[in-house]
Amino acid sequence: MTLSCCNDPRRQDVRAFRGRVGLDFVEVSADQLELHVYFLGKLPPEFGEDGPGLLRHLRIEGGTRIGGIGIVDVDPHPSDEPDVDDWLTVRLDRRGDHSRYRLRLLDIDGLDPMYASAEFSFKAGCPSDLDCAAVPACVEEPPSEPVLSYLAKDYASFRRLIQDRLALVSPDWDPEHVPDLGVTLIELLAYAGDYLSYYQDAVATEAYLDTARQRISVRRHARLVDYRLHEGCNARAWVAVETSQDLDIAVADIIFLSGIAADAPVPPLLGDEAMRTLASDPYHRYDSFLPLTGGDAGLIALRSARNRIAFYDWGRDDCCLPRGATTAVLRDAWAQSQGEARALELKAGDVLLLKEVLGPRSGLEADADPSHVRPVRLTRVEAIEDTLYPTGPDDPRPIPLLRVEWHSDDALPFALCLSALGPAPNCARLRDVSMALGNVVLADHGRRAGPLDLGTVPDAHGEAECECEGQPSELAQRPGRFHWHLPDAPLTHRTHAPAASRAASASLDQDPREALPALRLEDDEGAVWTPVFDLLGSGDEDRHVVVEIDNQGLAHLRFGDDDLGKRPEPGRRFAARYRLGNGSAGNVGAHGINRVHLRGEWSGLQLRVDNPLPARGGIDPEPLAQARLLAPGAFRKQRLRAITADDYARLAERDLRVQRAAGELVWTGSWYEADVALDPYGRVPADAELIGDVQTALHRVRRMGHDLHVETAVYVPIELGLEVCALPGYERGAIKAALLEHFGSGRRRDGQPGYFHPDRLSFGHSLRASALVAEAMAVTGVECARVIRLQRLFAAANRELEDGILRLGAHEIARLDNDPNYPEHGKLSIFVGGGR
Structure with missing residues (x-):
């Protein structure tokens, strides 16, 4: 009887049963002339003593080419250990062929019929490329398939x-x-x-990027080639608040409203009851803007003294803040009738809106230039006093003032008028033509929604498997299939709130590819699940969730699998809080945000809001056609490793403090060294902190085998001489002053950088005499100009005037500060003739 079985409990029963004998297996020696025969348990009594009579109990059968193999000798090997099987050494007269042979026991009492013989092969130890594992014999024959037409499709x-x-x-x-x-x-x-x-x-x-029609599919295909399909981002706006009393309001308790007509019968401040009435009125549609500061648990400090802050002109008339200004003096107030406490309480990091509130010619509010509004981020606040004048007729204390400085990127792009002479016939002096609005809040588009009960993660028990007879495996606890999506659209996408050190004029700008959904998931045990772009960098314990937007704009939630991101546990109940409002719909115009809702009911409080500047930054989701076009080549735009000298330079420029960088690979005699020179923004030279930060960043991406050296640029002091002829009627001194300003290393009165400003010249920018002459001719009143000296300071002339150019190396930057305190930083000589 031939059987193919996966398990054989009988083998162990024969080994344990006294008086039963059976063969276990046969091994063949390396020379193929000796067999090692192993029994199931102990040797039978017939093999108790060694002798020639043992040969009659063994016989070898089989063989295709070589048969009748004889047994020469048999040696028993009994063991004293009860759990160790006994065995025999059987010596043969010759080797067998490649066929299967069988060793059979003869005339043995108690021999089990299933183990009376054992099959073996003489060539089992020969090298072979085949797997020696036994092939399962119990394989079900596949059924015969009918002949079908696979062209049937409908x-x-x-x-x-x-x-x-x-x-x-x-x-x-x-x-x-x-x-x-x-x-x-x-x-x-x-x-x-x-x-x-x-x-x-x-x-x-x-399955393919070119043919996919679903937005989620295109998003995933694009991500495979490191292209991030963006879902747009919401708009942001600077909101100025005027309050009748000092308040500290929680961020979660205030909502700014837009889209309501200025003359609509809706009060500027809405309590809870008024807000419910407005929400139920179909004739008043509105959008919400929420404060983007301090998180929901933060506080917004509103002070009545900051409603409108006057600039201080030190008792002078017809004053203005020039274009490019980054500092001003504000008039403060004493907080109490006695003491030194101030009322404004401004500090570094606060934002002011500098606004022209009156027409400088007419003195009318309607004639104020609406483009003369500038948000500025304060970087320094200093409390000072004007001891020349008293605060008031009944207050002899000096006038309290604040000298404020703001971010250089917030420099005024226009001249801001502070005081002027009014129109006839009164010809009165106009004061406070421009003022600073101090209660300024950064708000972004989108209304709160939720909490939304998403449901409970279903439970799906895995099927138990039989590890052994009577021993099933444990049931694996894993969640069942579930698909959650948010019922409302569009889901707000936004970047993180701008840092307190960022310029106010740039705080409204967002990169939509860095925008994340405004979503907060929380389970019934209080664990928070954070939205991420994808799960490729998530660990098995990271509570991350991916939000994918479909063609209808609905948000679908995708969780991890306990390998890339944590899988939600069965039985967990989830709730979602999120924001609704996205894209260009939030780019409301100036003065569009004109109502405010405060939680609770307020009596006696007067609150007015306005956005003097339009909201901006709202971007609609990226079209699928654009993603199909740009995704295949996106990986070429991002440098991940520095291989060439240009790679080192471009990667160094990722630091926002670096204007330009230059790289060069220098052979040291044994290997290459990457030398990188830095040209920082707004200062000369690069400081040690910047050099160290760039060195650390480049070290992570440098090519193996390259040394790295980062240094500041080589600044070449220049000696420049100009000879200028002024037009008749122009003052020579005024012409020279204008030329010194144009060729200076700072900013001109109109806010533009001078010719030798550190941010204007960079590596290898050679100085051409024709460009210098053109710069001089741009000054009003100059009839003609020529360069009479152009060379490196402290160096002999090298035909610069004859060639019309002063050439600089790849790591060199021209420097001409014309500072008498540091003559080694460049020298400028200007000779003006003509004029008067």
């Missing part, structure tokens, strides 16, 4: 295919009898086949 063709098949297997059945149950089943199967065929075609369509 309902009609599937119906005809099934009918043709039934005509072969059931020729007596009539498929034309419509009420027949078989006809109903045929039509159901044809419908199911049609649906599955469409589904297969849809899956094949979504």
Whole structure:
């Protein structure tokens, strides 16, 4: 009887049963002339003593080419250990062939019939490329498949295919009898086949970037090539608040409203009841802007003294803040009738809106230039006093003042008038033409929604497996299939709130590819799940969730799998809080945000809000056609490693403090060294902190085998001489002053950088005499100009005037500060003739 079994409990029973004998297996020696025969347990009594009589109990059968192999000698090897099997050494007269042989026991009492012989091969130890594992014999034969037409793709063709098949297997059945149950089943199967065929075609369509129609599919395809399909971002606006009393309001308790007409019968300040009435009124549609500062638990400090802050002109008339100004003096107030406490309480990091509130010619508010509004981020606040004048007729204390400085990127792009002479016939002196608005809040578009109960993660028990007889495996606890999405759209996407050190004029700008959904997921145990772009960098314990937007704008949630991101545990209940409002719809115009809602009911409080500047930064989701066009080549735009000298320079420029960088690979005699020179923004030279930071950043991306050296640029002091002729009627001194300003290393009065400003010249920018002459001719009143000296300071002339150019090396930057305190930093000589 031939059987193929996976388990053999009988083997162990024979080994444990006294008086039963059986063969276990046979090993062949390396020379193939000796067999090691192992028994199931102990040797039978017939093999108790060594002698020639043992040969009659063994016989070798089989062999295709070499048969009749004889046994020369048999040596028993009993063991004293009860759990160690006994064995025999059997010596043969010759080797066998490649066929299978069988060793059989003869005339043995208690011999088990299933283990009376053992099969072996003489060539088992020979080298072979085949797997020695036994092939399962109990393999079910596959059924014969019918001949089908795989061109059937729709309902009609599937119906005809099934009918043709039934005509072969059931020729007596009539498929034309419509009420027949078989006809109903045929039509159901044809419908199911049609649906599955469409589904297969849809899956094949979504499998490629060029043909995918679903936004989620395009997003995932683009991510494979490091391209991030963006979902747009919301708009931001600076909101100025005027309050009748000092307040500290929680961020979660205030909402700014836009889209309501200025003359609508809606009060500027809405309490809870008024807000419910407004929300239920179909004639008043509005958008919400929420404060973007300090998180929901933060506080917004509103002070009545900051409603409108006057500039201080030190008792002078017809004053203005020039274009490019980054400092001013504000008039403060004493907080109490006695003491030194101030009322404004401004500090570094606060934002002011500098605004022209009156027309400088007419003195009317309607004539104020609406473009003369500038947000500025304060970097330094100093409390000072004007001891020349008293605060008031009844207050002898000196006038309290604040000298403020703001971010250089917030420099005024226009001249801001502070005081002027009014129109006739009164010709009164106009004061406070421009003022600073101090209660300024950064707000972004989108209203709060939630908490939304998403439901409970379903439980799906895994099937138990039999580890052994009577020992099933444990049931694996894993969540069942679930698909959650948010019912409302569009979901707000935004970047993080701008840092307190960022310029106010740049705080409204966002990179939509860095924008994350404004979503907060929390389970019933208080764990928070954070939205991320994808799960490729998530660990198995990271509670991350990916939000994917479909073609209808609905947000779908995708969790991890305990490898890339943590998988939600079965039975957990989730709730979602999120924001609604995204894209260019939030780019409301100036003065569009004109209402405010405060939680609770307020009596006696007057609060007015306004956005003097339009909201901006709202960007609509990226079109799929654009993603298909840009995604395949996106990986070429991002440098991940520094290989060439230009790679080192471009990677160094990723530091926002670096204006330009230059790189060079220098052979040291044994290997290359990457020398990188830095040209920082706004200062000369690069400081040690910047050099160290860039060195650390480049070290992580440098090519293996390259040394790295980062240093500041080589600044070349220049000696420049100009000879200028002024037009008749122009003052020579005024012309020279204007030329010194144009060729200076700072900023001009109009806010533009001088010719030798550190941010204007960079590596290898050679100085051409023609460009210097053109710069001089741009000054009003100059008739002609020529360069009479152009060379490196403290160096002999090298034909610069003859060639019309002073050439600089790749790591060199021209420097001409014309500072008498540091003559080694460059010298400028200007000779003006003509004029008067």
